[in-house]
Amino acid sequence: MLRRSADSRPQLALITASFVSRVGNGLFNTAAVLYFTLVVHLPATQVGAGLTIAGLCGLAAGIPAGNLADRYGPRAVWLTALGVQAATMAAFVRIDSWLAFTLVATLDRLAATAAGAAGGALVARVGGERPAAFRARLRTFVNLGVVVGTLGAAVALQINTRPAYTALILANAASFAGAALIALLGVPNYRPLPRPKEHRQWSVLADRPYMTFVALYSAMGLQYQVISLLLPIWLSSHTDAPRWTVAAVYAINSGVCVLLQSRLGSKVETPKQGGRAFRLAGLLFLLSCPLMALTADVPAWVAPALTVLAVSIHSVGEVWESSGGYALGYGLAPDHAQGQYQGFVGIGFDAGQALAPLVLTGAVLALGHIGWLLLGALFAAVGAAGPPVTAWAEHTRLGRQVVELPRLDAEQQGTEHVG
Known part of the structure; x- marks a missing residue:
């Protein structure tokens, strides 16, 4: 950082x-x-x-x-x-x-x-x-x-x-x-920022820990379309919930993220904290996905309340997931190559979002309740990988930090001017 x-x-x-x-x-x-x-x-x-x-x-x-x-x-x-x-x-x-x-x-x-x-x-x-x-x-x-x-x-x-x-x-x-x-x-x-001699334009592709993080981040990104795509289809086709429930899903998700993102995000700044936040997010998704599936098994007057509960839990998980992703994405990237590394994060995330409709509608909806359970388990497994991947990445960066940080600190002065 x-x-x-x-x-x-x-x-x-x-x-x-x-x-x-x-x-x-x-x-x-x-x-x-x-x-x-x-x-x-x-x-x-x-x-x-x-x-x-x-x-x-x-x-x-x-x-x-x-x-x-x-x-x-x-x-x-x-x-x-x-x-x-x-x-x-x-x-x-x-x-x-x-x-x-x-x-x-x-x-x-x-x-x-x-x-x-x-x-x-x-x-x-x-x-x-x-x-x-x-x-x-x-x-x-x-x-x-x-x-x-x-x-x-x-x-x-x-x-x-x-x-x-x-x-x-x-x-x-x-x-x-x-x-x-x-x-x-x-x-x-x-x-x-000054670049070390070993810097390459495609260095991120040789950074295996960071590539692993991006793969995890992209997989966890499926959770965004659970709210925007999968749950609305599920509510409309598999439950007797009133139509306004779909609108409530978006309102609750946006409200929770607006209210909690800064508050919880301020607690997640280091890569180690990011790994733990990733794990917590996976556990929350593991809880929210089965609750969303259960909306098909309750009376019409219960389904909206259960949906609100599930979306609230999921939205808190989204806040932890995004906060963890920011801490890892920035904290594990070298200062002089933030652009290259953030570009790779964007590629991975966008690719995951492109595949999300196929995975969610083609697999989860097709499998029904089992699909929801498997999706929750996937999120939990991806989240559980956060701390060990973080530890692996930080271990590979110890030598680089010892060599580079003194030079960067000395050269930070005069690195900017106001245009």
């Missing part, structure tokens, strides 16, 4: 910029599929195929963008990626064919992946001595921004006209431009 004190002004600027961009995401994501199918008149299958192609192509930008952030500074790469996303969002209002849609979506995903890698490195610099705690705090406002944007999108969905949907897309484009302007004015232009 970086040995420097954090300045509250850059933190506030980055939080504000992230909040603004995520309000735009909430506006766009809520109505995107409806816009492409009802306004552009693309078949749903073509929209799905285009998004899949774009998502897979976007993974390619992670490590290269991270290396650029490490070499030239994370702010420059992040601002560039935000600018590209603003342009691609604006371009969506002009598309009229599947090919144009796929090309624009691919450019957007490449920029989004680059923004994730550079943004992760920027968090490490802005967060100072506590990047994981700052990232947890940042996530609180990111979630809040998405909620605000989603509520705003409801108005356009009710109007249901092309100008209404166009306004949402252009508002999202403006949110990226606004976020870039806020960061340009308020976030320092951090200079690259």
Whole structure:
């Protein structure tokens, strides 16, 4: 972790910029599929195929963008990626064919992946001595921004006209431009950290402990779509719960994360704490998954209460899981290569999210109650691997820290200037 004190002004600027961009995401994501199918008149299958192609192509930008952030500074790469996303969002209002849609979506995903890698490195610099705690705090406002944007999108969905949907897309484009302007004015232009001679542009691929952590983090990431995909389908098709229960799932999950992310995240800063948080998250998921399955076996008036209990437990587990992931993702990455390492984390996580619908709907739903039990057991096993993988990673880093930290501490002075 970086040995420097954090300045509250850059933190506030980055939080504000992230909040603004995520309000735009909430506006766009809520109505995107409806816009492409009802306004552009693309078949749903073509929209799905285009998004899949774009998502897979976007993974390619992670490590290269991270290396650029490490070499030239994370702010420059992040601002560039935000600018590209603003342009691609604006371009969506002009598309009229599947090919144009796929090309624009691919450019957007490449920029989004680059923004994730550079943004992760920027968090490490802005967060100072506590990047994981700052990232947890940042996530609180990111979630809040998405909620605000989603509520705003409801108005356009009710109007249901092309100008209404166009306004949402252009508002999202403006949110990226606004976020870039806020960061340009308020976030320092951090200079690259000195790199040791053994540094390589693909060093992360030779870091077996870190690659193992990313694999665990990606597998645990299935839990996000348990709430957004699996449980709503289960409630609708396997239970007699009233329809409003599905809406309650999203509200409770968002509320718990907003209320607890900073509070619990501040307790998880070191890799060792991150490993323990990962294990605790797995145990909470082991408890929540069977409770979700039981909603199919209780009366209709009990199902909502049981759903609320299960989602509350699961959401607390989500907070611990994300906090543990931040502590391990930043704490185990070398300071001079945060961009490269955060880029690889993004690749792993996005790949896991791409596979999640297939795993959750194709396996868990097909197996029913047994599928839910197996899913909970998977989360518990992945979480249990957190502490030993952490110990393995820290053992491999002891020699490097003894050699590098004195040099980094001596050269930290004068590593930044305000742009």
